[in-house]
Amino acid sequence: xxxxxxxxxxxxxxxxxxALRNADAQESPLGPLxxxxxxxxxxxxxxxxxxxxxxxxxxxxxxAVRDAQMVVLATPVRAMRDVLTELATLLPAGTIIxxxxxxxxxxxxxxxxxLPATLSYVGGHPMAGKEQAGAAAxxxxxxxxxxxxxxxxxxxxxxxxxxxxxxxxxxxxxPYYIDxxxxxxxxxxxxxxxxxxxxGLTSITSHSPAWKEMAxxxxxxxxxxxxxxxxxxxxxxxxxxxxxxAMSHWINTMIAFLVEARETITSGDAAAVEAMLRDAxxxxxxxxxxxxxxxxxxxxxxxxxxxxxxxxxLTFRRPKG
Amino acid sequence: xxxxxxxxxxxxxxxxxxALRNADAQESPLGPLxxxxxxxxxxxxxxxxxxxxxxxxxxxxxxAVRDAQMVVLATPVRAMRDVLTELATLLPAGTIIxxxxxxxxxxxxxxxxxLPATLSYVGGHPMAGKEQAGAAAxxxxxxxxxxxxxxxxxxxxxxxxxxxxxxxxxxxxxPYYIDxxxxxxxxxxxxxxxxxxxxGLTSITSHSPAWKEMAxxxxxxxxxxxxxxxxxxxxxxxxxxxxxxAMSHWINTMIAFLVEARETITSGDAAAVEAMLRDAxxxxxxxxxxxxxxxxxxxxxxxxxxxxxxxxxLTFRRPKG
Numbered sequence: 001x002x003x004x005x006x007x008x009x010x011x012x013x014x015x016x017x018x019a020l021r022n023a024d025a026q027e028s029p030l031g032p033l034x035x036x037x038x039x040x041x042x043x044x045x046x047x048x049x050x051x052x053x054x055x056x057x058x059x060x061x062x063x064a065v066r067d068a069q070m071v072v073l074a075t076p077v078r079a080m081r082d083v084l085t086e087l088a089t090l091l092p093a094g095t096i097i098x099x100x101x102x103x104x105x106x107x108x109x110x111x112x113x114x115l116p117a118t119l120s121y122v123g124g125h126p127m128a129g130k131e132q133a134g135a136a137a138x139x140x141x142x143x144x145x146x147x148x149x150x151x152x153x154x155x156x157x158x159x160x161x162x163x164x165x166x167x168x169x170x171x172x173x174x175p176y177y178i179d180x181x182x183x184x185x186x187x188x189x190x191x192x193x194x195x196x197x198x199x200g201l202t203s204i205t206s207h208s209p210a211w212k213e214m215a216x217x218x219x220x221x222x223x224x225x226x227x228x229x230x231x232x233x234x235x236x237x238x239x240x241x242x243x244x245x246a247m248s249h250w251i252n253t254m255i256a257f258l259v260e261a262r263e264t265i266t267s268g269d270a271a272a273v274e275a276m277l278r279d280a281x282x283x284x285x286x287x288x289x290x291x292x293x294x295x296x297x298x299x300x301x302x303x304x305x306x307x308x309x310x311x312x313x314l315t316f317r318r319p320k321g
Numbered sequence: 322x323x324x325x326x327x328x329x330x331x332x333x334x335x336x337x338x339x340a341l342r343n344a345d346a347q348e349s350p351l352g353p354l355x356x357x358x359x360x361x362x363x364x365x366x367x368x369x370x371x372x373x374x375x376x377x378x379x380x381x382x383x384x385a386v387r388d389a390q391m392v393v394l395a396t397p398v399r400a401m402r403d404v405l406t407e408l409a410t411l412l413p414a415g416t417i418i419x420x421x422x423x424x425x426x427x428x429x430x431x432x433x434x435x436l437p438a439t440l441s442y443v444g445g446h447p448m449a450g451k452e453q454a455g456a457a458a459x460x461x462x463x464x465x466x467x468x469x470x471x472x473x474x475x476x477x478x479x480x481x482x483x484x485x486x487x488x489x490x491x492x493x494x495x496p497y498y499i500d501x502x503x504x505x506x507x508x509x510x511x512x513x514x515x516x517x518x519x520x521g522l523t524s525i526t527s528h529s530p531a532w533k534e535m536a537x538x539x540x541x542x543x544x545x546x547x548x549x550x551x552x553x554x555x556x557x558x559x560x561x562x563x564x565x566x567a568m569s570h571w572i573n574t575m576i577a578f579l580v581e582a583r584e585t586i587t588s589g590d591a592a593a594v595e596a597m598l599r600d601a602x603x604x605x606x607x608x609x610x611x612x613x614x615x616x617x618x619x620x621x622x623x624x625x626x627x628x629x630x631x632x633x634x635l636t637f638r639r640p641k642g
Contacts, residue, residue, distance in 0.1 A: 127538055128541075147537065149538070186531060186534055190535045190538055190542075190543045191539075194522055199582070200601075201575070202605045202608075203597070203601045204510075204575060208510060215511075215608050217448055217512075218512075219450070221511075221516065221548075222512065224515075224549075226515070226605050227545050230609070237598055240594050241589060241591060241594060245587075247586055248583055248586070252583070254521055254525060255576050257521040257524060258576050261572065262569055265572075266565045268562060268565070276524070277554040277557050277558055278554040279524065280519075280520040280521075280523040283527035283528075287536050
């Protein structure tokens, strides 16, 4: 039996707990497990328990991580710095720490600075989410089939990496190893920029004097392009602040696109407008069609679970008592 | 029995034909009807027939509109100018002409310039769509519950307006009367700008040197915000070209937002970033929650169908022979 502590009972933390507790102990490379949940808001812990996402409710961080073999940070990114500071003194040598933050460079740096070398940190980022926040929106299937980025610090022991990969597989996701800086640069383009475009679209239209009339006409196109603006402000605030440089790059690229598009459209050059739109359509259709095959590196991790002769990956790590 | 000719067998034309043919003649204010379909591509007409969207396949525009009481233009916007020019000489006095174009000012001006005063033009724009084009994606339920904008030219006879409103109700949509210039300005913000943001997101990410890796990580957020980029390039080319001024306004507003957002994010001011995101979330959640009640003017058109004592709204208009 291994104990996994999840710190932060938001959408991802609760979904993760549900997915872990739903897993078949016979098939999971983690073997039998129990989940402890903690949040600085006691109501969030209660709600997580109500959704059967955790076996035990913790009343403090110290309480949460006691006897845990693995600690999963699922708070907004910037809160992780304080949590890591506390964990540095709370955790016994050998404990594995991972997180689910949408940006990986800063949290990786904090882990390297704040944690003793006896603790293994492996960064994680499940490429799955919803615009709704909190336990009520949690879903044990959220990670099923999703890419789950893993960023491995130089200090992490191989067994720790293997254990976090086992966690990823247990919740049905696909491990995808990546450098933290590359991760942040890529997700700035395919995740944080789309979020900011949703925010911008919502912001500028809803503050228009004609919004009342416009709102009446807005249909599925507006609904979908604005969807991400309904995401959790605290979570996205931290994403913006911990990925400002990469986001700036993509914002500038988007501004350059808009300037050029405006000139093409107002020039009245029908062929140029159509070429711009046709190219985007081809790119998007290609992405959509080939997406399942477009996950480089996935094959490399597609090895079968090694559960049979190793019922509990983590039994190696902590001497009893 | 009234005859409705649909010119253009794309997504909207075919969906409209299906919705009209599926309607219960007893309940529709149009009464029993037959649908003639035409497209300059004969394969598109065949496909529409295969989807049971039309009763008769026409081989020419003249063939299509013969004996029609109502003609619906469902081609890309700019092609409507040529069609209107031909219709001006083809149609007998009293024929009703409507269209489904996403922009209303230019097509309204063409109708005023090109059509004799004996023909009644009433502009239309169903606020419903899909990113897929053509008969294969057509859906008779596409208009169900959707707002359907109507722009009434000064020359249109009241009976013509009533007949087009009957068409709108027959396909399950909700008539929404609006000035053409206001329509174009509003949809530039809530429809054409979101489309261009989808195109821009797709374009700049897919032309990045790191696209192959980024594509692997792109998940539901990217999928939704980029969705509109898969729309029909010819249709959207015409929308851009016939709504360039209003789109320019919204592009400029979006650029100003992005410049300000970039400065807020790189300043590191957590409270300012959160305020920006929280405001957008509140606006979007409010829109989503109150949307069904946010359709001003809808009540005014919510009168019951007047079918019982008038089985065919259009029988008044054409003497036999």
